[in-house]
Amino acid sequence: MPLSILLYCGIGTVLGIFAHLAVFIHGEWHVRAPEVLIFHTALFALASVAKILSSATVHHPFFEGILYTSFCYVLALLASITVYRLWFHRLTRGRFPGPWYLRVSKLCHVWKVRKSTNHLVLEDLRQRYGDFVRTGPAEVTVFHPEVFSAVDGPRSECIKSEWYDLLYPFLSLVSARDKSIHAARRREWLRCFTSKALIQHEDKILEQIDELDRCIENNALAHKPSEMRDLCFWFGFDAMGRFVFNRSFRMLSDQKWHYVVVRLQRALSLLGPLSPTPWLVQLGLRLGPKVWVIRDWHESATWTKGEMRARLEDGCAKRGGGPDLTHYLMEQKGEISYKDGLYWMHGDSLLAIVAGSEPTAYVLLAIFCELAKHPEDAEKMYEELKGADATNLRVLNRLPHLNAVINETLRLYPVLLTGGARKTTKEGVMIGGTYIPPNTTIVSPRFSIQRREDCFEQAGSFIPERWTTHPEMIRNIAAFNPFSTGHHSCLGRQLAMDIMKLVVAKLVKKYRIQLAPGESGSRVFDGMVDQFTANPGNLSLCFVLR
Structure with a gap:
């Protein structure tokens, strides 16, 4: 593989890991999901155009470089997210049991509850894993009866979860998280x-x-x-x-x-x-x-x-x-x-x-x-x-x-x-x-x-x-x-x-x-x-x- 291609792949890999560890791992991104999707869709579109141009014209390393950089960026981003969630996430260190695939992504959970039976899916997990189950990359489902006073009691510092941004950008009493x-x-x-x-x-x-x-x-x-x-x-x-x-x-x-x-x-x-x-x-x-x-x-x-x-x-x-x-x-x-x-x-x-x-x-x-x-x-x-x-x-x-x-x-x-x-x-x-x-x-x-x-x-x-x-x-x-x-x-x-x-x-x-x-x-x-x-x-x- 030419040295220039390796360089572009390296740049893409570094950018992907950097994007995860310096940006996406911090804060909440669910409300910005549309913008994130648009950005990465545009990135793939740019890479596709670059590929077409590099094929349709005389070989040009710049167009090829865009393609390899974009591909390696996305691949490295996904790999970094997966490795972190499986082995280095704070919940992994806490040793919360649960299906391994739910540590990586909640999309598997969506598939399991496609018939809107989340209550039955979670009850099955309780019977298999106990009172504390990791049901997402940063989510624990708690079946212990003390959970209500712990998360909603007068001394609790817990806030409403991301789900409550449902009406964004509109506001309501029920969905107010602050x-x-x-x-x-x-x-x-x-x-x-x-x-x-x-x-x-x-x-x-x-x-x-x-x-x-x-x-x-x-x-x-x-x-x-x-x-x-x-x-x-x-x-x-x-x-x-x-x-x-x-x-x-x-x-x-x-x-x-x-x-x-x-x-x-x-x-x-x-x-x-x-x-x-x-x-x-x-x-x-x-x-x-x-x-x-x-x-x-x-x-x-x-x-x-x-x-x-x-x-x-x-x-x-x-x-x-x-x-x-x-x-x-x-x-x-x-x-x-x-x-x-x-x-x-x-x-x-x-x-x-x-x-x-x-x-x-x-x-x-x-x-x-x-x-x-x-x-x-x-x-x-x-x-x-x-x-x-x-x-x-x-x-x-x-x-x-x-x-x-x-x-x-x-x-x-x-x-x-x-x-x-x-x-x-x-x-x-x-x-x-x-x-x-x-x-x-x-x-x-x-x-x-x-x-x-x-x-x-x-x-x-x-x-x-x-x-x-x-x-x-x-x-x-x-x-x-x-x-x-x-x-x-x-x-x-x-x-x-x-x-x-x-x-x-x-x-x-x-x-x-x-x-x-x-x-x-x-x-x-x-x-x-x-x-x-x-x-x-x-x-x-x-x-x-x-």
Whole structure:
């Protein structure tokens, strides 16, 4: 090989290793993934042009040199990354077990969860490797029950992981990763959840519950089964539409899916297989052609922006129904004219609808599935409700079996199956006697942790009494964390719990709940997919008037 070619190969190799060790190994690059891809695509294009020119003209070492330099740069970059991740990474030194290929790249993980079953894939890894598993180049999945207090407790220095940059460049409370920004925005949101505000929200919820009841009653009188997945999700989105924009999606009254909600749910399916790789999400949403689910995402975001502007133009009084999220976050403090306020609200409104609708709908569906499979629990609840006002939350809060059923459902059917990853900062974190190094993503799968036999006796069984008359069945309460803790805890927890109590109380008091002919209830779990929030399968139930 000519000396000049060796020189060019050497230059490319040095540049590739330098790019890794001096640039890409430091900081976060997921948000810059589109720019990185464009740069390296241009590099390959330049090399290809150089090759063509060197073939089409008299031999010219300069063109050939560009080709060899580019090729060796990329090869050396990939080789340096692979060698470092396999043998020299801080997690390798920590001796965290796990499949070797996940140390190199998360792309293998994407392939394994292509059917959006990340919760099952991670549970399989737990059974094979234990409580601490290296599931990525800089990621550890922790199944130890102490993980929640360690990453979200009051003394934790952990921050939200790269996944939360999903909306970049837009902002929202849920996706804010900077602690000071998140804390400031969280204080703004607290105005939406004062006692007075909750009463106003619950008045709207009661109207939506009446709509849900009318749908079920019509089916009951016609001796038809109710398709509960549709009804629960229609109810959830209608209620959140009123919470955010003071306008329902009208799915319960129209008895059909709103086109934007259909698009939004299709768009969220992208998060199932791509959640393990935030950089791929950035590539897809920012560089991908606006077709298929990417088009659905952009059109959902565009609709939300338009609806927000229309809501601001209408004003709270014109739409009626009392103050909504927009009123508390913008109108009440006079931010309506501020560009940054609107910028925040575009992201906040979209995620508020998703984060408020899907989890509530999913848990309600799971509750009715379990009550249909365990009619004795429904009857215990009915006995509590006989002389009670099913619309009075003070009364419902004192009903032990009602609250136990909800807690047990939240344990078995966590809203975030594997989502909610955190990232350690410069000090790292200690969990269950194991040290997690700095700048490491920590995944804490509630699906697995809340079903640990060493934390809950008969962990896979639906036993509400563990929360009332048999507390000894709870071996480690630290494993139960449905709404997160500390400064990252769910702000809408009280509202969500109130909604579930009101819906369940009204329907159990009015109906006997039975599985429809041919329905076993297994479809809810068997058809469940993990797309950050859980998305369950179908369920057909028969409601019989008492």
